[in-house]
Amino acid sequence: MTSDTTEMTLARTLQPQEVASVLARVAEVRPRVQCLTNTVAQNITANMLLAFGAIPSMAIHVDEVAAMAEGAGAILINIGTINAESELAIPKLLEVARDRGKPLVFDPVFVELSPLRRHIAGQVLRLPDILVRGNATEMAALSFDLAAAKGVTRVTTGKVDRIESSAVSFAVAHGHPLMTRVTGIGCAAGALIAACCAVEANKAVAAAAALTAYGIAGEIAAERCRGPGSFEVELIDAVAAMDAATLAARMGTGR
Numbered sequence: 001m002t003s004d005t006t007e008m009t010l011a012r013t014l015q016p017q018e019v020a021s022v023l024a025r026v027a028e029v030r031p032r033v034q035c036l037t038n039t040v041a042q043n044i045t046a047n048m049l050l051a052f053g054a055i056p057s058m059a060i061h062v063d064e065v066a067a068m069a070e071g072a073g074a075i076l077i078n079i080g081t082i083n084a085e086s087e088l089a090i091p092k093l094l095e096v097a098r099d100r101g102k103p104l105v106f107d108p109v110f111v112e113l114s115p116l117r118r119h120i121a122g123q124v125l126r127l128p129d130i131l132v133r134g135n136a137t138e139m140a141a142l143s144f145d146l147a148a149a150k151g152v153t154r155v156t157t158g159k160v161d162r163i164e165s166s167a168v169s170f171a172v173a174h175g176h177p178l179m180t181r182v183t184g185i186g187c188a189a190g191a192l193i194a195a196c197c198a199v200e201a202n203k204a205v206a207a208a209a210a211l212t213a214y215g216i217a218g219e220i221a222a223e224r225c226r227g228p229g230s231f232e233v234e235l236i237d238a239v240a241a242m243d244a245a246t247l248a249a250r251m252g253t254g255r
């Protein structure tokens with residue numbers, strides 16, 4: 001038996017009502033997610049948060065990110081288009097996350113490609129109890145840092161999303177290959193996870209709920225679209241329309 005098979009055997013899948021419960025709390029609380037994200041994904045990230053029932057704030061100025069993060073329900077740091085100013089803003093966000101106990105989601109975009117990104121990822125991973133969401137290449141590049149990080153929740157997205165904390169692991173087998181054909185869809189996933197972390201203390205449960213809803217929305221969008229362009233629009237619509245009945249119907253049958 002390979003280690004991958006072992007992981008799959010042990011990983012749990014959330015029940016539809018568990019996902020619906022997290023989504024209902026997002027709808028009720030309408031958490032604001034302070035997103036320091038990349039210039040490519042800002043728009044889709046903000047729209048996906050709105051569709052999800054959360055509130056985006058996309059502040060990036062080094063002298064105001066801390067103030068913007070203070071009242072937020074969760075913080076997202078995404079290094080996709082890191083520049084000299086956003087590099088300085090990151091420690092300010094880490095400080096707020098630490099001092100106020102705010103959930104922090106880190107997306108190490110393209111960390112495998114540059115020493116600067118590796119360095120920043122190392123700094124972020126020094127903060128305990130963060131959630132890291134990346135694709136398989138990014139998570140593999142960070143495997144040593146992740147192994148050393150305290151209390152980290154690891155979320156590796158792909159055909160099957162794998163969510164691992166020290167206590168629990170989940171697998172989410174929803175989604176559609178078209179989700180890889182539109183830029184920013186992974187980045188927006190991190191924001192939805194952050195919104196769920198604002199209302200669900202168990203970060204692994206929060207991530208599994210967000211990715212289950214997102215993956216099912218992707219399946220619905222793929223049925224309705226004509227290609228990648230209309231897929232993006234349909235995905236936002238399907239996220240906005242997600243409800244308990246859709247979750248129950250789609251999670252019952254699987255893929």
Ligand SMILES: Nc1ncnc2c1ncn2[C@@H]1O[C@H](COP(=O)(O)OP(=O)(O)O)[C@@H](O)[C@H]1O
Binds near residue numbers: 161175180
């Ligand atoms: N082959 C696939 N089939 C179904 N869903 C996928 C596939 N690849 C990625 N996804 C979904 O697309 C979203 C973004 O994941 P991913 O493509 O890994 O991120 P990134 O865009 O950062 O590389 C996730 O919700 C994931 O479940």
Ligand SMILES: Cc1ncsc1CCOP(=O)(O)O
Binds near residue numbers: 040041182183185188
């Ligand atoms: C193309 C690109 N280049 C720098 S950030 C970015 C967006 C990456 O978005 P995603 O990882 O969600 O596809």
Ligand SMILES: [Mg+2]
Binds near residue numbers: 109135186187
């Ligand atoms: Mg990405």
